Amino acid sequence: MSGHLIGAFLEMMSAERGAAANTIAAYRRDLSSYAGFVAGKKETLENCSRETVNAYLDFLKQEGLSASSSARQLSAVRQFHKFLCADGIRGDDPTRIVSSPKTRRPLPKVLSVAEVDRLLSFAEAEALKPATPAKQEAALRLYCLLELLYATGLRVSELVALKRAAVMREGSFITVTGKGNKDRVVPMNDRARDAVRVWVAKLPAKSTWLFPAKGESGHLARQVFARDLKDLAGLAGISSSRVAPHVLRHAFASHLLAGGADLRVVQMLLGHADISTTQIYTHVLDEKLKTLVETHHPLAVR
Secondary structure, three states, X not given: OHHHHHHHHHHHHHHOOOOOHHHHHHHHHHHHHHHHHHHHOOOOOOOOOHHHHHHHHHHHHHOOOOHHHHHHHHHHHXXXXXXXXXXXXXXXXXOXXXXXXOOOOOOXXXXXXXXXXXXXXXXXXXXXXXXXXXXXHHHXXXXXXHHHHHHXXXXXXXXXXXXXXXXXXXXXXXXXXXXXXXXXXXXXXXXXXXXXHHHHHHOOOOXXXXXXXXXXXXXXXXXXXXXXXXXXXXXXXXXXXHOOXXXXXXXXXXXXXXXXXXXXXXXXXXXXXXXXXXXXXXXXXXXXXXXXXXXXXXXXXX
């Protein structure tokens, strides 16, 4: 009987909601597993209780499933029971007040200040090294990109799509158009401003983009930047698996907080609409507070 109900549900998902074949296959696996557990409790899909649903989640945890995988399975079970209720097969939904497994958001990969400094130093050295015009231009572009990224914390999509006009002024700020076409003003430090000035002097006078390219968009592709950055990391003796444009953005935020910056300020600089997104970096503040207590508490062991 359970196979018939699951089959009817999957037919509905395919016909009415247009679920893809892979999605249907995943639902089939998850619901077959759930149905087997319910049968083991001497219950049926038409009469199983909320306690049984919770017991199933405990079983998944004991089996070593991650919270995210368990949450995915619970989502399938929820939708299945809603289907049974909608079709009048059962009058109650045992998943209605079942809590979803809490997934811990992974901490961002962050380079140390020393590692970022090493990357920037190698990038600068490559930009100053005698080479063919094409290689020297690519090296200078990469150095400018890195200085800007670490100085501003821009998203890589925002960085490569900067208009030349955004940094033409002599001031220390640039205007960035972020998600939702929202503009924000971000400060630049002296190193980034100097790198931009040198780079702009090399650009064609009519260039619209700060980092022009021959592709359809007219500006540098983020994949090209990521590739060049990984090559540079190898030269600097840093594992390329630890380095990507977004890692420099994480470093910008983490190093600011470690230096005493306010979380709200970092939120504004990163262009986060919700501070809960920025709070992923509070592990830095936790570590700073722990160090502060260990260093200054009168009873701390020295």
